Amino acid sequence: MNDNLGHEAGDELLAAIAKKIITIFQEAGCYRFGGDEFIILSFDKSETDxxxxxxxxxxxxxxxxxxxxxSVWLEHAKDIEKNLSVADEKMYVNKNHYYKNRF
Structure with a gap:
C-alpha cells in the first residue's frame, strides 16, 4: 500500500483495519504491535466464541x-510472551501458506 499509494493511504488502511478488529473483538484489548501487525488479547468465555x-x-x-x-487459545494464559511467540509462529505459517498457494 505504502509503495503504490503512499504512506497516508497506508495509515488510513491500518486505521480502517483497527476499527474492524475492534468491531469484532469489542471486549478485547486491541493493540498495534508495530508496522502492520496487531495483537488482540481476547477474554472470550469459550474457545468456540x-x-x-x-x-x-x-x-x-x-x-x-x-x-x-x-492465534492461540488458552484457558489460563500464564506466560504472555510465550503465547505471543506461538501466535506469531502460526501467523508466519499462515503467511507462507498464502504465498505458496498464490503463486
Missing part, C-alpha cells in the same frame, strides 16, 4: 488486501 470471531476477522480480507492470522 473465540474461533467464531477469528472466522469473522478472516472474512474481511480480499485479493487486494490480505492478512495472515496467528
Amino acid at each position: 473465540f474461533q467464531n470471531k477469528l472466522q469473522k476477522l478472516s472474512k474481511l480480507w480480499t485479493a487486494e488486501c490480505s492478512a495472515s492470522i496467528g
